[in-house]
Amino acid sequence: MKITTSPAQSKEVLKDASMLKQKEMMAKHYDRLTNAEPNDNKVASTFVPGNLNELIMCFDLVNNLPEVNAIQSGLRRKSGAYVMEAEKAGHSEDVCTYVKSDIGMMAKGNIGPNGKKLPNPDVLLLSYTGCFTFMKWFELLREQYNCETIFLQTPYMADGKITPNMIQYMVKQLKEDVIPKLERVSGVKFDIDRLREYLKKSAEAEDDLVYILQSAKNKPSPIDAYFGGIYYIGPIFGAFRGTDDAIEYYRFLREEVDERLAAGLGPVTPDGPMGKEKYRLVVEGPPNYTNFRQFWKMFYEEGAVVVASSYTKVGGTYDFGFRHDPDRPIETLAEYCLGVYTNRSLPMRVEMLSNYVNDYQADGLLVNSIKSCNSFSAGQLLIMREVEKRTGKPAAFIETDLVDPRYFSAANVKNRLESYFQMVEQKRSGVKKEVAA
Amino acid sequence: MTLSAGIDVGTGAVKAAIFKVEDGREEWLARSTLRIRQRDPMQLAEEAFNETLEKASLRIDDLDYIATTGEGEAIPFHTGHFYSMTSHARGAIYLNENATAVLDCGALHGRAIVTDKRGKVLGYKMTSQCASGSGQFLENIARYLGIAQDEIGKLSVQADEPETVSSICAVLAETDVINMVSRGITAPNILKGIHLSMASRLARLLKSIGVTDNLVMVTGGLALDKGLIAALGEELAKMKGVEAEVTSHPDSIYAGAIGAALWGAFRYEILVASGQLLKAS
Amino acid sequence: MKTFVGIDLGSTTTKAVLMDEDERVLGRGITNSRSNYDTACRVASQEAAIDARFALFRREFGAEQGDDAQIEEFLAGLERAFRLEQFLEQLNDLECTCIEQVTGERFTEVAGGVKQALAEVFRRLREEAPAMFAPGASRKSDFFRDIAGSRYLAVAEEVARDAGLAYELLLNVYDKSIIAVENRPPSGELGEKFKRALERVVSEGGGLKGELQQPVERALDIELEETYLVGTGYGRVTLPFSKEHIRSEILCHGLGAHMMYPKTRTVLDIGGQDTKGIQVDANGIVENFQMNDRCAAGCGRYLGYIADEMNMGLHELGPLAMKSGKPARINSTCTVFAGAELRDRLALGERREDILAGLHRAIILRAMSIISRSGGIEDEFTFTGGVAKNEAAVRELKKLVHENYGEVTININPDSIYTGALGGAEFARRAAEDRLEGVEA
Amino acid sequence: MSQSDTAEIVARCHVLYEDLNFTAARKWKDAEPGRKVIGYMPVYVPREIIHAVGMLPLGILGGGDQLEVIHGDAYYQSYICRIPRSTIELGVSGRLDFVDGMLFPSICDVIRNLSGMWKMMFPGVYSKYFDVPQTYEDDVGGTFYENELTELLHDLEELAGRKVSEDDLRRSIEVYNRNRQVVRQLYALRAQKPWQVPAAEVYLVLRAGLVLPVEEHTDLVEQYLAAAESEDRPLRDNCRVILTGMFCEQPPLNLIKSLELSGCYVVDDDLMLVTRWLTDDVPTAGDPLHNLSQAFLHHSESTAAKYEPNPEEKGQYLVRAVRRTGAEGVIFASPSFCDPALLDRPMLQNVLKEAGIPFIAFKYAENSGQMQPIREQAGTFADSIKLWSAA
The missing domain is CATH 3.30.420.40 (ATPase, nucleotide binding domain)
Structure with a gap:
């Protein structure tokens, strides 16, 4: 068992070796970003869902993800002040706090998690996949940075299928607009074989990711597929997909999970190995980052482990067989974008979550509804009801926000979670008593 | 004439x-x-x-x-x-010829206004939505704590460790306050906390309409609440790019x-x- | 004897239910929740214990409730006398506390006058007290704060006017004192008070009542052992109980409603700051639930604000709203803006009863949404919580339930406010039973 | 055509506006067997196509401030705007039971997701998320959009059980061109003489167009135009403003009235954009779907639901509208919790600032009841323009 104490953060926090490794990778990436200017690297800002890391790498561009910056701000408890800063500048209280955290961060000097200034992007690659707000977000950034903005529209999978019209539209955009513009900005000629090479590497890491996420089908689950899952998806949803680093990380992680599996152990929490697995949950919706540990604790303290989550599919849905395909390099990028979780219709999401509840033998579905993200949140109450109906398992609903601490009410969330766990427990013992009688 | x-x-x-x-x-x-x-x-x-x-x-x-x-x-x-x-x-x-910004703090709404020297309105904004930062809320809490209106300010400025109210809804915030009392938080610290959260909203309002180094005259029902004036001063001081000063007037x-x-x-x-x-x- | 206690610590009131080994309710007690949760629990438990004594008296008489008119009359008299004793005790406390508050700058010149005025106010309050507890008298509420408060304010205004004093001064002294007095519940010397009350009843009535003294004394001697306690409700996290003594209010409300009406499948509870829709199965086990979100719009507290705004008692709102034939369309149930909306509409010439009726409908509409979220209404439907006592709210609820879910049985129990505490008490009883049987809690 | 006065016409429109059972559309449907009604949500759908297959396009813009929402709230958290919940309420309560299909255009994530909810909640009804391109090159976005239009046409043909010829489509385009012309005249008249054409009346007259057959609506607008021009109404000391930011959920009528009461004449607005989405007549010669696509790509209104590829152009449409109508200021009124409108707003405001055009902003919900804060803000705006217009 590789459990090490992290020396960097507060001393009591326990982390797996993989988490430390991942942290190193992230640190390296941020250094690359903040050193982009002296190193003469050009920077592309883009989004997690439908991000085209392989393509970006083809042009030697460094990938900067404003969403991840916002998450980092949330984890470092800076997002609250950033959001307020954006509101002071005239943004409404009502709108997405990811955007406001990013804008507030810029207003306050754009300092990254490593304490250094993040570079101004040379190009904004606006792929609005599964979320309309992205469009406004980059219009706002464009106003600020005044740099080239490349737009890639991913049609919505409203009818549960990818049509030839959609693929054709995306391929055309990529070939006629995105690639030529990226060539122009970077000064690097596009080499399709280079893209194929990266895509091959993506697929290799993707295999391991799927293995890791599906390990939660075991009892007890060796991973937490939500709180832990957020660490696991970091590299592949961000700037590492298509790199050797990612392959190595997921191989390493897979071994770690295998060790725990063999030993019949549960996930590792910030307070050490988790106790007895009492509840298995499927979680829909993003987490809260401002009170991440406190939030996680409400679960592991009660013996609740998340065995599957939709959030770990926002940067790509791999568990139904999709892999980046080097033989169809442009089409595969289009299919990847089309398939991300928030680009899927509500009936598709219901189907997916119901299957998770059944396949992972969960006690039920928990929806964490995020104030900021309408793409996720609008319709979640119906999703919840449908999944309940299809699986016969009870669901629960809590409300928080991604990075706005004003929307995290610990007492409120804990009250609901407790009620939910007690309800599951009561139902079980009710069943037990009936069986006994 | x-x-x-x-x-x-x-x-x-x-x-x-x-x-x-x-x-x-x-x-x-x-x-x-x-x-x-x-x-x-x-x-x-x-x-x-x-x-x-x-x-x-x-x-x-x-x-x-x-x-x-x-x-x-x-x-x-x-x-x-x-x-x-x-x-x-x-x-x-009229009350102060240098006051080119106004904060009208009423029972339900806060209004921020910037003007030129002639009183021509250049920009303004009102608070809206939930009322946890309103004067009405403060009044309710004060009554709950057994504090007269005119004592609020005096107590608030005595705070040494103000406790912030987290809830967005005023009713839930009321419960927050009840919890504070049971945790032994003193009335000055509770009142100051509310003042600060009101002040923070109002300060944001001021900034958002372009107040920079103006003299801000507080008017309306809460104009004579010393605690609020002090909290406003603190919140504005924290704000980058804003050098505004807050003042009030007995005839506010x-x-x-x-x-x-x-x-x-x-x-x-x-x-x-x-x-x-x-x-x- | 063994007793099991359920305490429901709500955001506005704290309720306690005392249960015996046979699942029978012995007593119920309620008090204002206040800044001090320990005190609220203590007072509610004490109130339940007092109520339990009356159940025990009845048992000693071998009578069921309502059986024997004479005994009922006697017990009612005894209760009134007991309440009066308690009221006077707290009134004395309030007076002393008020006088202590007359210090500091604002009183430098008027201290003497204010103290004189206070003495006069409390003299009048004491004088009118027996009438408030006379047979058939109606009181604004049963909480000391409400009874004493409303009378104090009225009397103080008169006294202040006569004495040429600022009414605000007397108001402020009261505001400061009432919290202290509330947090200092009446002494626990129940036996003594019962005896004094008994004397009062005997001295006023005489005759037969003398013979009843013995069974009463026997009942007073029974020791009530608190075998197991379960806490629930909003404030439960702050309760000084360990985890196994705490249940979520959802489970408690579900079970409590099931105990009152075993055929209950859907429960609506409108509390001070939250509204819950709960689905339960045939055993009272919760199947599903939904609560209001971060905003407390349309909860019980809303009516409190409205009552304050209209300068009315909470209990008077319903009856006034019932007089409306044409409820106003109210779209905002934000509690704090309720007052503004009210003023707006009054200024536009709308009638008070129509506005009030509209407000009641708005609350129920919001509750209907929460029920709908939790899965709708199935027969039978039980409505609990403080608002269940409000006839105007109930009228709107019945209408909307029937319009949207057809003919369903709607249960409303006069003791519905105790639903959560009742569930808690039953959980306590079961936990003690399980412990006895060695079953894991 | 008999001459009616404005009050009469407006009263008729008001009845249509308040009718949450859509009696007019029901009557149209019942008048002939086999008729079908296709509901659509804001902002834009190509109504010409629905018309060409012989169906009635029915604009569904939420429930307004008179609908009691009982079930709709069960589907949405408090931080989501109001229109989807009242729309669901309309559906669940049976008020849309005569509607044969629903179109959910690409507006925002909330309405997009509502399309999937509708599929699950009303499985028997045709429903489609109508995607539009956000890229405007003929070969890229244009081709995609033409294919989307073709798909919609095929779906509707199947639903109608009949084929549509190119001439049918051309005729429908012509009919809608005519409607667009009279609506443009109405807006032009109001910009010229706002006291003759109150904003609330214009709104009601246009709203009627969402539930009436287009031919009937064109007549109605013409009648109103004639009546409005012939009546003399007193000119008030109001300032002239453009009302913008409400591209989906519509404000309550009282809000529009309150603006004029507090001293603002509305000389242009972006209410119910579907009626003015295409800014010019659509050519009738040539491939009709291609023409519709071209009009969408190159001759359509700017709004928060669209991407603006050219940073120089961002918000310029507002400046142009101000110049065109002689407006003295801009009022931003946006639905609460509307991400696109509210995120767009700061950018538009920067453009206005640069152009020296005064503006104010507030939020509303379709069922907002308290107009006092609105009157106060609009009134202050009007005050400052009036007191200082010469200064």
């Missing part, structure tokens, strides 16, 4: 003022204020207005312009109506009535000058 009256119908009280304006000199002849307390505001407005007339030894016919503001649109005997931010802006400039509650009266006189003179109206005398 122009004689004008301003009548300000607010949520808590009705204020009236009469002015004489001659060659740019403004003379405040009379004033009157009546608390509403579940009485008919329209009737009270008339009462307060009559009181000022009496104090100024004038008859209604002597007045050239009767201006209403606040919720006084329905007063039948008015010449014109000015909306409260228009009149508060003018009132603030009359800002609306003063402004309405002075705008009334101003408007009257324009109308006379442009020949749209013949001066009576």
